Amino acid sequence: MVQLQFTLLLSILSSFTGLAAAKAGDIGTASNVQDNDKLRPQFHLTPGKGWMNDPDGLWYDRKEKLWHAYYQHNPDHNIWNSPISWGHSVSPDLVSWYYYGNALTPEDSSIGFFSGSIVVDRNNTSGFFDDSVDPDQRVVAMYTKNTDKETQELAYSKDGGFEWEYYSQNPVININTAQQRDPKIIWHEDSQKWVALIARTQKFAIQIWTSKDLKNWEHVSDFEKEGILGFQYEMPGLLKLPVENPSKGDGKTHKWVMFVALHPGSPIGGPLNQYFIGDFDGETFTPDDHATRIQDYGRDYYSFTTFDSANPADGPNLGLAWATNWQYATIVPTENYRSSMTQVRNYTLRNVDYNPEYTDLTLIQTPVLETYETKQNESLKTWTQTQEYSKNNFDLDSSSTVNTNFNGHNNASGVLDFNMTFVITSGKGWSDGLSPFTITINSDQVNGKSDNISVTFDASGQTWVVDRTTTHAFQRNQHEFGERMGQYVNPRGYRDTGAYYSVYGFVDRSMLELYFNDGEMTMTNTFFLADGRVPADITVNCGFDDSFIHVEEFKAKAYALKSNVNVDNRNPFEKAADDVKELIEKLLPSKSNN
Amino acid sequence: MVQLQFTLLLSILSSFTGLAAAKAGDIGTASNVQDNDKLRPQFHLTPGKGWMNDPDGLWYDRKEKLWHAYYQHNPDHNIWNSPISWGHSVSPDLVSWYYYGNALTPEDSSIGFFSGSIVVDRNNTSGFFDDSVDPDQRVVAMYTKNTDKETQELAYSKDGGFEWEYYSQNPVININTAQQRDPKIIWHEDSQKWVALIARTQKFAIQIWTSKDLKNWEHVSDFEKEGILGFQYEMPGLLKLPVENPSKGDGKTHKWVMFVALHPGSPIGGPLNQYFIGDFDGETFTPDDHATRIQDYGRDYYSFTTFDSANPADGPNLGLAWATNWQYATIVPTENYRSSMTQVRNYTLRNVDYNPEYTDLTLIQTPVLETYETKQNESLKTWTQTQEYSKNNFDLDSSSTVNTNFNGHNNASGVLDFNMTFVITSGKGWSDGLSPFTITINSDQVNGKSDNISVTFDASGQTWVVDRTTTHAFQRNQHEFGERMGQYVNPRGYRDTGAYYSVYGFVDRSMLELYFNDGEMTMTNTFFLADGRVPADITVNCGFDDSFIHVEEFKAKAYALKSNVNVDNRNPFEKAADDVKELIEKLLPSKSNN
CATH class of the missing domain: 2.115.10.20 (Glycosyl hydrolase domain; family 43)
Structure with a gap:
């Protein structure tokens, strides 16, 4: 078909x-x-x-x-x-x-x-x-x-x-x-x-x-x-x-x-x-x-x-x-x-x-998720936002609960994004050891197991670490595929209490693109989840009872190609194929009339 | 005492x-x-x-x-x-x-x-x-x-x-x-x-x-x-x-x-x-x-x-x-x-x-293991070479055996070095996939288990990868401690068949210093073996039946502080302490007579 x-x-x-x-x-x-x-x-x-x-x-x-x-x-x-x-x-x-x-x-x-x-x-x-x-x-x-x-x-x-x-x-x-x-x-x-x-x-x-x-x-x-x-x-x-x-x-x-x-x-x-x-x-x-x-x-x-x-x-x-x-x-x-x-x-x-x-x-x-020229034209949108999670203005500590739980973890498209802005509220230096919190991108469950990758911020070194370690045999066995990479990131600016950062992350099945501080620094990394898993939801965790981070905004969204919204009985790929056909006919009228 | x-x-x-x-x-x-x-x-x-x-x-x-x-x-x-x-x-x-x-x-x-x-x-x-x-x-x-x-x-x-x-x-x-x-x-x-x-x-x-x-x-x-x-x-x-x-x-x-x-x-x-x-x-x-x-x-x-x-x-x-x-x-x-x-x-x-x-x-x-001034003065040497292994002029393939097996893997001082010079003998490009061989530094056994780190050379990308992954809980749990790092290294030169490389590695308990091509490039990395293990011997392995590497020289040595040669009943640390005393008295005569 x-x-x-x-x-x-x-x-x-x-x-x-x-x-x-x-x-x-x-x-x-x-x-x-x-x-x-x-x-x-x-x-x-x-x-x-x-x-x-x-x-x-x-x-x-x-x-x-x-x-x-x-x-x-x-x-x-x-x-x-x-x-x-x-x-x-x-x-x-x-x-x-x-x-x-x-x-x-x-x-x-x-x-x-x-x-x-x-x-x-x-x-x-x-x-x-x-x-x-x-x-x-x-x-x-x-x-x-x-x-x-x-x-x-x-x-x-x-x-x-x-x-x-x-x-x-x-x-x-x-x-x-x-x-x-x-x-x-x-x-x-x-x-x-x-x-x-x-x-x-x-x-x-x-x-x-x-x-x-x-x-x-x-x-x-x-x-x-x-x-x-x-x-x-x-x-x-x-x-x-x-x-x-x-x-x-x-x-x-x-x-x-x-x-x-x-x-x-x-x-x-x-x-x-x-x-x-x-x-x-x-x-x-x-x-x-x-x-x-x-x-x-x-x-x-x-x-x-x-x-x-x-x-x-x-x-x-x-x-x-x-x-x-x-x-x-x-x-x-x-x-x-x-x-x-x-x-x-x-x-x-x-x-x-x-x-x-x-x-x-x-x-x-x-x-650029859509261009300025096509942004207003709803009929050209090939994707749709399926779910949204937001939690604002809270001190992050060991009792904070941030879990998008999109789709109850199932039927994930594998496409997510998140936006987080936070302020460091208590001074941490090297003499305090590390002061980390972690944004984890969890996969759906396949064979009863999920996998994940993570992004950790250490407030003492102002370092962001991408840990793309997964259980995929390719990653485990290939020396070349370094999995954990940490980079100092300059703060976006300062509030009264201390430095603040923003991070936008776009997750697309096997790719994680991080944009720090409204694009002042980026980190692009691929990763490979095992056994057909795809990214499904996001949690944020901090192991400390005393918070050192105030979250001004945390927002996450799940996306799907339009076809992936299960509104009829066609499988997502059939639906997508139909959409493609429509789109190309719309986009290339002179050609389809040739 | x-x-x-x-x-x-x-x-x-x-x-x-x-x-x-x-x-x-x-x-x-x-x-x-x-x-x-x-x-x-x-x-x-x-x-x-x-x-x-x-x-x-x-x-x-x-x-x-x-x-x-x-x-x-x-x-x-x-x-x-x-x-x-x-x-x-x-x-x-x-x-x-x-x-x-x-x-x-x-x-x-x-x-x-x-x-x-x-x-x-x-x-x-x-x-x-x-x-x-x-x-x-x-x-x-x-x-x-x-x-x-x-x-x-x-x-x-x-x-x-x-x-x-x-x-x-x-x-x-x-x-x-x-x-x-x-x-x-x-x-x-x-x-x-x-x-x-x-x-x-x-x-x-x-x-x-x-x-x-x-x-x-x-x-x-x-x-x-x-x-x-x-x-x-x-x-x-x-x-x-x-x-x-x-x-x-x-x-x-x-x-x-x-x-x-x-x-x-x-x-x-x-x-x-x-x-x-x-x-x-x-x-x-x-x-x-x-x-x-x-x-x-x-x-x-x-x-x-x-x-x-x-x-x-x-x-x-x-x-x-x-x-x-x-x-x-x-x-x-x-x-x-x-x-x-x-x-x-x-x-x-x-x-x-x-x-x-x-x-x-x-x-x-x-x-500089010893300075030019002290090199000739045997009495000032605080260390000694305990064992040596060498194997020269062979094609490296899946049947090659390179295993220093120092001390039968026991009583290791944790201090080794190796020197390897090899020629790439068959052209490998990206269209062939990777063409790696691996130098592995194995620890002694503690609780019946050993650990290791490794250095892999990929002939297709001319890349050297240090994999310092160990079972130590610190390394496993710390996102910041990236464990696998690959770098392109320019060849030392060319023989008739292809590029050749030399690599000298000095391994000292928790440090690996690599010197490529007579010091033209270095890579210094620490690592942490678990449960009190120390580096003990070295193996070289290539998984391919068809060799693409001819080894001109492979030489490895185990070292110990002089005191660590078990010639008397004092434990190594007692012996070392005695040596230190002698040395300082020798070195600072004007002071000990004060």
Whole structure:
């Protein structure tokens, strides 16, 4: 039944796919409801099947109001393997993603189409388009062609990103090296030029190139040997971001931010994303200082990149990262796919007080559960909130009861979030030992047992510890999968009695994304519950009779994809398939009428 | 019996201790054999009792051929607590350390004598000395006096570092802040001046001050906002280090290295030591680039500092660090003391090939089991090698047997080392999954059970994973004590078939120090075995039938303090006490004749 519906849908959609597009059988499926995989995140981008690594070519189609994501992909292996192509998924709301298989595929399997980016060439600077192509859909991709060397090539699409043609004069950049990759192109308004950031991976330089037409490029500067080097630089980025509170800083309302990924060699273990704040004149990026700032302190955040054309004026600067770690990405226990992206997040800057002597401009990350454009359109919502728990204004101690007990612990969707704001009320120092309390995310019961992961805050060290230890055999047996990670987190601010913190956590089956202090610091970590269990509810516990924490607000919610509300007899996956069909028909009217 | 011997010894030694020195009952004991604590490292500096954190004022007495270490100390609490004083230990060989209690103690318990350093003022620039004091024993200490603010003060000793007097014009530096500490003084030969590095902790600056006389100081420059900032900078350092292979680099035979500690806020979790290589003209440190280089990738390495006057010409540049982590330093399960320092290590620089396009000057760390001065003097050796195992030139696979089986697994001292050099013989990539082999350090049996920790190398990711998971309840229950940590390690070089690595591991009861590739990278981690077990032997295992590793050399040794060789009926601790007495009498003849 589900198969039939999809077959029908696919046969419609397959008529728009061209040479470079995916096999018909792979396209148009909603990857998050495609299989009964209790480990697969529901509100995140995962590939329909097979392997996925770096996100590439994120862009927003203003005409169709559709978000496109491409990514390093091999649909036929759930491990990194040749050929690596560009997979393709789309989303109406940045929550549900629909999988279209490969978009760009090398002509022979010894070639890799490695990471790159996509820009919307509205003014047809490239000359690839004519008036028949809507300016909002004039998309040009630059990717790294990996053979015995790495060159930068172009492809373009005239149908909104489904069918792609390759530029006849490829490559457009060839410096005769095997180590130049991951071009990220942006439009620089002041100089009216395209700017490409390209990693000279093992020289630890981010090359800056400029172009008027996307075809002819000039190498104008290098940003090199800044931050942690690791084995190699990868996946650069450059964004002009708004400052939320310019009057707290030097008054500037916008600053440029350079993003540099490294892998492996991070002190966190494996890969890392770091960023540098400064100025950019169209040719040279000049950092304000030489501090190394880390983008996410979890073990599962790499290859961050941003959506092109998502920022019309001061709208959102949206991006996502690959939410796994090369140390174990190829061996995690997901059968049908590896791996997931993070939530889409909005990126801004904020002047944050770190101590009485130091205020520092800080990258702020805010989860985007729905975009500002689709938020008001109820019909596009693919998910619904099923239950809510809240408890406010209480002193946390050994007698406090905080237990969301969603669904009586049963029928869990595996998708939860929580928001907690609290004040430290009594001073604790090292001479008092540790002063912890713990937020525990409990699973439903399978075979009469539940499992859990936890987040502990220690007031004496102002440390947050993620303990993702589970009973899953994969985690127990793999040395590489470090399970307990503690990080100092600067307070959000101070009340009369002491420091206060806020933490927002989004839990999606096998992913925990923590946002501290309204996005001033994030920690992204995957975890794997055993035996088909999924996260089901949340408890908060403190072992001390004397409270040292006053909770101002604790709120938690359980979510489900809309289809998961059991209002009829169809199983959740049948219902989801119906919703997907409706959605795609709604979103792609010009195509379904073709 | 042991008590009597010590009482006698202490009564002799106590006659030299002055006002600022320790209570007589605390001094002169060999902290590593003082108690039957199976967690206490034997070949490392630990305090005789109570709390220890940062090392301070390391110096070498050339006259007595005695190494002195002072450190943040509270003998009456095994947790950080006021008052924090400067504890004092001495060593003849940098392996065995003898504990003398407090050397510098604040006059009131609300005051802290925080970290600092000691220099040998041979030419009496300070005027504190006269001809009665041997130039090699003219020691001046600068420490941070912590009250409601932090100022820098001087003390000096005329008896080789046991009794101290305070400078009458203290403080010598007072900038009216609560955030200026940890002065490290060096002599700058070219400018004939003293140079002090002082952390302006929360402004993320290392201040550079200069002086002709150690009393009058001028603030000449700042090194600021470089590397990872964390919550605060602490414990700066600056050393001119020899380059082992200058012809591979720019030909310079020496470079200056700036050391900056941060805590908390390290991406490793907790504290971190980072270094910067460049030039120093006596006033300004100019780094060669703005890369952030990390000194040790373990979780237990902080507050690195160096011995003054240990480098006559191009002799060793010796230093050590505090081998624990603030995230759990105050709660680790050692009853009689917290915590240990690392091994003393020799520091140099080496041009290391990281890839065909990049050679980078790298800090090299080499363990100093005995100093070059005492190495030839057998009578000063306090330890002995008890057993050795070696197996060379074999392909490692599932049928290989590597098992040191020292002492038939019994009567273990808990002190081992191993050295392994191997070549990767078959190419493994991510598409092959992981390709690991594991070095396991097994404990002796207590209650019929043994425990272990392990070091795993994965050939596909070139990752080394320390798994310090044990059955100890402390480790099992403390979220903060992350147990599994994986790091990419650059190969030492290449043979015909592929990359090769060498790893040296020193295991001392509750500490594992790994030195990869002749010191190019180190990882220092503590661990806690349960029920009084100690490390006893080593096995190496590979689960694959097809070997991908050829072992060129595997060598392991078991050590004991000399007394631990069971040649007479005295128990090891009685024997050790006798040896300590003999040693101290030998080392301090002028004192025992007083």
